[in-house]
Amino acid sequence: MSQAATSEPRPRAGRTPHGRRRVRSALALAAMDLFAAQGFEATTVDQIADAAGVGRRTFFRYFRSKEDVVFPGHDEQLAEVVELLESADDAEQPLVVVSRTAEMVLDMYLTEPEVSLRRFALTRQVPSLRDKEIASIDRYQRVFARYLRARFAGEDNGDLRAAVVAAAIVAVHNHVLREWLKSGGELDARAALRAGTRLVQEALSSTWDGGGEEQVVVGVVKTKASPDAVLDQLQNALRSLPR
Numbered sequence: 001m002s003q004a005a006t007s008e009p010r011p012r013a014g015r016t017p018h019g020r021r022r023v024r025s026a027l028a029l030a031a032m033d034l035f036a037a038q039g040f041e042a043t044t045v046d047q048i049a050d051a052a053g054v055g056r057r058t059f060f061r062y063f064r065s066k067e068d069v070v071f072p073g074h075d076e077q078l079a080e081v082v083e084l085l086e087s088a089d090d091a092e093q094p095l096v097v098v099s100r101t102a103e104m105v106l107d108m109y110l111t112e113p114e115v116s117l118r119r120f121a122l123t124r125q126v127p128s129l130r131d132k133e134i135a136s137i138d139r140y141q142r143v144f145a146r147y148l149r150a151r152f153a154g155e156d157n158g159d160l161r162a163a164v165v166a167a168a169i170v171a172v173h174n175h176v177l178r179e180w181l182k183s184g185g186e187l188d189a190r191a192a193l194r195a196g197t198r199l200v201q202e203a204l205s206s207t208w209d210g211g212g213e214e215q216v217v218v219g220v221v222k223t224k225a226s227p228d229a230v231l232d233q234l235q236n237a238l239r240s241l242p243r
Contacts, residue, residue, distance in 0.1 A: 085101060
């Protein structure tokens, strides 16, 4: 019996996670090449599938429409973000968890730079794709805010705090991503994101006092005055502080 007859059959490309990513990326690149060459409206799903070397049915296993092909993997990424937030340790600071998750979202763009750079050029030209991009960003912000509302539950202004933190982290992520895209993929985006999220953490820490805990200040002085006199002076000083 020949070696070909006895060897194990090779799995199809789309049967493994790596294979699915490869097919999805091939479809996205083929689509964006066609969009650039002949326009978004003039390009059909059949043309995209042919250019990627797959059938029409394969295309629809990965994407619902030709609009979706411009944003490959976003639904899977959003599900991973939800899972990461839900499994986060409650002992960790919420801002640290969300900042780390934002880096995971950024990695989705960095691991497929060719797709990301072509999409950036395309979304500047097609308003409907720009609208879809904005909607996808809003989905991440709502997921972050939902997680933070649960973490800040019961605190003063917890819902407001969750909305502000989610918006700030997403704003940093989007700024860094745009700068990376404008640089043609040359910017160290991960370092820039970490620096930006640290700024957010520092700024918000000066606004909120770490979860509403009371702060206690203790002063030690040498004096010949009696304890009662010192207590009176301290109370008078505290009463004079702005509320």
